[in-house]
Amino acid sequence: xEFMSARxxxxxxxxxxxxxxxLCSENRIxxxxxxxxxxxxxxxxxxPIDARITRYSQSDGKKVKPFLKWAGGKGQLLAELEKYYPxxxxxxxxxxxxxVGGGAVLFDILSKYDLEEVYIxxxxxxxxxxxxxxxxxxxxxxxxxxxxxxxxxPMDTEHRKIYYMARRERFNxxxxxxxxxxxxxxxxxxxxLNKTCFNGLxxxxxxxxxxxxxxxxxxxxxxxxxxxxxxxxxxxxxxxICGDYRESAEFIDENTFVYFDPPYRPITxxxxxxxxxxxxxxxxxxxELAKFVxxxxxxxxxxxxSNSDPKNSNTEDDFFxxxxxxxxxxxxxxxxxxxxxxxxxxxxxxxxxSNF
Numbered sequence: 001x002e003f004m005s006a007r008x009x010x011x012x013x014x015x016x017x018x019x020x021x022x023l024c025s026e027n028r029i030x031x032x033x034x035x036x037x038x039x040x041x042x043x044x045x046x047x048p049i050d051a052r053i054t055r056y057s058q059s060d061g062k063k064v065k066p067f068l069k070w071a072g073g074k075g076q077l078l079a080e081l082e083k084y085y086p087x088x089x090x091x092x093x094x095x096x097x098x099x100v101g102g103g104a105v106l107f108d109i110l111s112k113y114d115l116e117e118v119y120i121x122x123x124x125x126x127x128x129x130x131x132x133x134x135x136x137x138x139x140x141x142x143x144x145x146x147x148x149x150x151x152x153x154p155m156d157t158e159h160r161k162i163y164y165m166a167r168r169e170r171f172n173x174x175x176x177x178x179x180x181x182x183x184x185x186x187x188x189x190x191x192x193l194n195k196t197c198f199n200g201l202x203x204x205x206x207x208x209x210x211x212x213x214x215x216x217x218x219x220x221x222x223x224x225x226x227x228x229x230x231x232x233x234x235x236x237x238x239x240x241i242c243g244d245y246r247e248s249a250e251f252i253d254e255n256t257f258v259y260f261d262p263p264y265r266p267i268t269x270x271x272x273x274x275x276x277x278x279x280x281x282x283x284x285x286x287x288e289l290a291k292f293v294x295x296x297x298x299x300x301x302x303x304x305x306s307n308s309d310p311k312n313s314n315t316e317d318d319f320f321x322x323x324x325x326x327x328x329x330x331x332x333x334x335x336x337x338x339x340x341x342x343x344x345x346x347x348x349x350x351x352x353x354s355n356f
Contacts, residue, residue, distance in 0.1 A: 003033075005040060073101065080330075095256065096256055098245035126186065133183055135238070138229055193212070199215060306351065324353045
């Protein structure tokens, strides 16, 4: 009987060497043998059917969903984005989302697929802290949110405003002066403010201070315990990084699906809502991201990028058509949700750009 190495089997079957080793250790490859510290596999062995890529329903019948309302969230585009998911044949076993935001795509994928490795990141330190606290300290977080909910909801509007402003001031103080000892409180305040502020926005001023006023909600769900605990379970094996998208380069390889959802390029001079952090994402940054996408494309990763379509306001604007000229560009319909003028909210085109 002739044998091949795990590396040779990985090349033959189009999966990672690590995945081959896992299959061998699970006795799913007939006659695979450990010699020293390496596996050898009969050359006649066939690639096992990948049992990991299966849909499942949670016991409570609920789908895991984002725990924050987030400007630019992709919930409405999931039906379009799902068409790009490349997990069916078992060769793409990793997922990276370097601008995770509210995580609509992340949670959709975590609800449907059991992947080997998942990486998320964002430069918004408070957002990433909240993801980590949900993963690592869910009991304490739920306790804090339950207290806030029991205190805030019964109040009249005037007392709610006083309560809200005190929590906003505390959040900004922790944002500027806090340390790891208050990370759970900071995450609880992040969720409280998101659930009770105007339109669920996260916006900061030039000093980096959260400055959104209170919204008018009759009975806000400040602590959605069932979903938070389900999210916590899903995040247990997820790498959560606070940092620039470029840090994902070490994680991304030919077995990775990457979704880039950067701050959108404004489609009008007055539509520039990019203040999720103190840092702005201008045209130069969009061009740098496109170069990074090209680098990851050369690694063999499967990639999708979303952004605004400049042609909504100027049919001659080929900015994205030019910087992503080597990729496929699809224009899809979406609804503009963030505008102080409700009459200006409506259907627009957005871009889905892919390398496959």
